[in-house]
Amino acid sequence: MRDPAPGTVSADLEASSCEFETPYAEPGPGVTGGHRQIRWHAVEPAFLDVVQPDIMTGYANLAAAGCTEIVAHPFFLFDGSHTSRDIPAALARARERFPHTRWTLTAPLGLHPGVLTAVTARIDDALTGHAFAPDEPWPDGLR
Template identity: 35%
Template sequence: MYRKKRALIIVDHGSSFKEANDMLIEIADMVRQSSKGEIDIVKHAHMELAKPTISEAFNASVAEGAEEIIVHPYFLSPGMHSKEDIPNMVKEAARKHPHITYTITEPLGIHPKIIDVVLDRVVKADR
């Protein structure tokens, strides 16, 4: 059965601190290694303050053959960025590629694995 070539773009706010932006690169690499063939292309992008932009990541995904793009706002909770800013930026990027379908996921939100991470941080801070 044919499946469209899918790209995932993980989007954060972007920062003037290189270390913060490097973390998103690492997250994208980890997702790429763990995707088990479900995602063909994994990119990272920043809303502002750093490159690549959402538009640049969208264009690069299409250039690599993506037919469907999934955008994940890498934020803990829903807000103006995940509900309005990112969708508007993606819509603008998609205008150049009317043949490409795209979806925007919910942010990380409430999930049992997030609790595991919080507890892990607490244990490490207690040492």
């Protein structure tokens, strides 16, 4: 079984979402740095395959919430067949079901300075003994 390939249906950052002039939801913790605080009307996670909810479900939830402009962000480091073919095809199928909507797909994370900062922080944590050891429990019981 492969790892799930997330293809999120959020605006600007991470899941799939839509923007309104008066947005409601704020991005989760950790959205910092030189970026303006972006607020979205709705954010829905969605996955390409293996894991639910799938892209159609996430897209349908956004359409039901009144979203007409949907921005999908794929949680991949680099471009590949999922980001160039599979996710756009799934979004196109969803739009056929909700013709009053439009979607945009962002580029993968790539070598964005924020990604490099996060990787550097994780390496620094490991080198200074602040990383989680495999046999230690993760916060909130995550593993």
